[in-house]
Amino acid sequence: MSRIVLRNLVKTYPGGDRRATDDVCLEVAEGEFVVLVGPSGCGKTTLLRMVAGLERPDGGTVHIGDRDVTSVSARDRRVSMVFQSYAIFPHMTVRQNIGFGLAMRGVPRDLVARRVADAAALLDLSDYLDRYPSQLSGGQRQRVAVARAIVVDAGVLLMDEPLSNLDALLRLQFRAELKRIVHQIGTTTLYVTHDQAEAMSLGDRIAVMRDGRIAQIGAPLEVYDRPSDRFVGGFLGAPPMNFFPATVADGPRLSVGSLSFAAPPSLEALAGQQVLVGVRAEKLEVSSTQGDSFQPATVEVVEPTGASVLLTVTFGGHELKVQAPPTFATQPGETVWLRIDPASLRFFDPETSLALEIPQFA
Amino acid sequence: MRRFLLQVACVAISLFMAVPIYLIALAAFSSRASLNRFPLPLLPTDFSTETLSGFLGSTGVIPSAINSVMVGLSTVVLALLIGVPAGYALARYAFRGKQPYQLFLLLTRALPIVVLSVPLARIFLTSGLYDTTYAVTLLHTALALPTTVLITSAVFVAVSPEQEEAAQIFGASPLQAFVRIVMPQALPGIAAAAVFTFVMSWNEVLGASILTLNQRTLPAQVLSTLSFSPLAYRFAGGFALVVPALVFIAIMRKYLLNMWGTTLR
Numbered sequence: 046m047s048r049i050v051l052r053n054l055v056k057t058y059p060g061g062d063r064r065a066t067d068d069v070c071l072e073v074a075e076g077e078f079v080v081l082v083g084p085s086g087c088g089k090t091t092l093l094r095m096v097a098g099l100e101r102p103d104g105g106t107v108h109i110g111d112r113d114v115t116s117v118s119a120r121d122r123r124v125s126m127v128f129q130s131y132a133i134f135p136h137m138t139v140r141q142n143i144g145f146g147l148a149m150r151g152v153p154r155d156l157v158a159r160r161v162a163d164a165a166a167l168l169d170l171s172d173y174l175d176r177y178p179s180q181l182s183g184g185q186r187q188r189v190a191v192a193r194a195i196v197v198d199a200g201v202l203l204m205d206e207p208l209s210n211l212d213a214l215l216r217l218q219f220r221a222e223l224k225r226i227v228h229q230i231g232t233t234t235l236y237v238t239h240d241q242a243e244a245m246s247l248g249d250r251i252a253v254m255r256d257g258r259i260a261q262i263g264a265p266l267e268v269y270d271r272p273s274d275r276f277v278g279g280f281l282g283a284p285p286m287n288f289f290p291a292t293v294a295d296g297p298r299l300s301v302g303s304l305s306f307a308a309p310p311s312l313e314a315l316a317g318q319q320v321l322v323g324v325r326a327e328k329l330e331v332s333s334t335q336g337d338s339f340q341p342a343t344v345e346v347v348e349p350t351g352a353s354v355l356l357t358v359t360f361g362g363h364e365l366k367v368q369a370p371p372t373f374a375t376q377p378g379e380t381v382w383l384r385i386d387p388a389s390l391r392f393f394d395p396e397t398s399l400a401l402e403i404p405q406f407a
Numbered sequence: 408m409r410r411f412l413l414q415v416a417c418v419a420i421s422l423f424m425a426v427p428i429y430l431i432a433l434a435a436f437s438s439r440a441s442l443n444r445f446p447l448p449l450l451p452t453d454f455s456t457e458t459l460s461g462f463l464g465s466t467g468v469i470p471s472a473i474n475s476v477m478v479g480l481s482t483v484v485l486a487l488l489i490g491v492p493a494g495y496a497l498a499r500y501a502f503r504g505k506q507p508y509q510l511f512l513l514l515t516r517a518l519p520i521v522v523l524s525v526p527l528a529r530i531f532l533t534s535g536l537y538d539t540t541y542a543v544t545l546l547h548t549a550l551a552l553p554t555t556v557l558i559t560s561a562v563f564v565a566v567s568p569e570q571e572e573a574a575q576i577f578g579a580s581p582l583q584a585f586v587r588i589v590m591p592q593a594l595p596g597i598a599a600a601a602v603f604t605f606v607m608s609w610n611e612v613l614g615a616s617i618l619t620l621n622q623r624t625l626p627a628q629v630l631s632t633l634s635f636s637p638l639a640y641r642f643a644g645g646f647a648l649v650v651p652a653l654v655f656i657a658i659m660r661k662y663l664l665n666m667w668g669t670t671l672r
Contacts, residue, residue, distance in 0.1 A: 120577075146578055
């Protein structure tokens, strides 16, 4: 186990007009599971490949453990990796595939056999050791790739979208299994995905990336609950965070179109200013009858998902997603009533989209 | 129905290839006398090696056959030595002028050999390579290289670069990654390129005829004596020209089929 320290990593691909990673700093503690998440082209895979030694940074340093490995080749970094395409070797059996890393490091034969057997048992591959990859299903190939990566006992485990080629059901199953396995072996792990749900569920911390920079890093729930800017709030969560502009009035209250409702007291300082309000769909309380401090909204779309009903409503001229209980009955065109808890509101600068520094959580 | 038509097509194509080979073999193993009989028997009724041994005994046939094998094998080795790295570079790296380079490769085949041979003969005459097997080898290598490069680059493209990267992550040097991961998967394609090259070299007659006088390859030798040789000699010569190519393909056959259950890409 080793920690990873990245300092000011800059990488521009030849012919690229902008930086793939732009001065990225990141520390992954020993045994920690950090997920890099972001839309495609945000630089997350580039960052991972620089840790792996498959890509040379133009500037900055990579430390693994206490060693500066910036100019060390991939084979000498003592890292392990699971690739998006699995990259298992089609001309070798499962046994040879899993044992490849050990064989290359000159581990004695009997020890290789024992560790391959252990890793195969951990990933339910014991019955397939003498098969070739072409005789395996996609999910089994993925298991081979993971077994090959964990068997070498490297200080650092890197994973590049390992679940993206699996179908939805298998992905969900394997996600939990992967979390259990990685927790069990306790390796420092850096994991890349574009799937926010995967990131939330796996990471001790998640780093949301955008345009070659880390927009926010923190514990999954913290990042989910307190996004540092509009992009993060809109990227994490399904449905994404709702955003609508509002004016702060005395009270303090918030005015949206013709509606007005209570704001957290700390917003007083911004009275008279425009803010961008963010609120999660599940934080909006919805009712079919009018009550005290409820605001009217018009239902546009009703989407039952089983566990809940997802409503798209128009609220003061803005579209919002609202998560209602599964039994909530309504139809497009009807009026429903929303209660907005001031404590669940997040505020952003309408110009910069950055979260406003308001002492509301003090 | 479709299956039936497919099988008919397979049989037809097989017959198209096999019948002439059979007839030539039949004639080559018949006695001189029986060749003049009419109608020709379609079954080997009087087996005789007289025709073939007569051909093999004629002046220049054995040395030219040895020349042909030497030139063929040297061409394969040389074309692979130059073509495989070029194919790998084309498959893996983006470099300036890659597109024009690929086009240029094909362009070398656009010139007829006749046009190339005369200046080549001049160059070889002045450099002292004229009338040697080296000259023919060099010409055949040049002729084979475009296909070698294009075939092998297509093969290398099919092996994902991530596999090489994975090998390096798990402790292989770039060379080890190539030898242990890429080569085994590329072998079928490289074998195909080798077969193609050998057969091309074995069959090539025009360039070989122009570039040599005494160090003839077998096709050049047969061609130069064809017009004034008896019928039996022609059949035996034809048979002798077909067989080595068939043997070579038979040896390479196991590499031509992909070894891991999927077909050659």
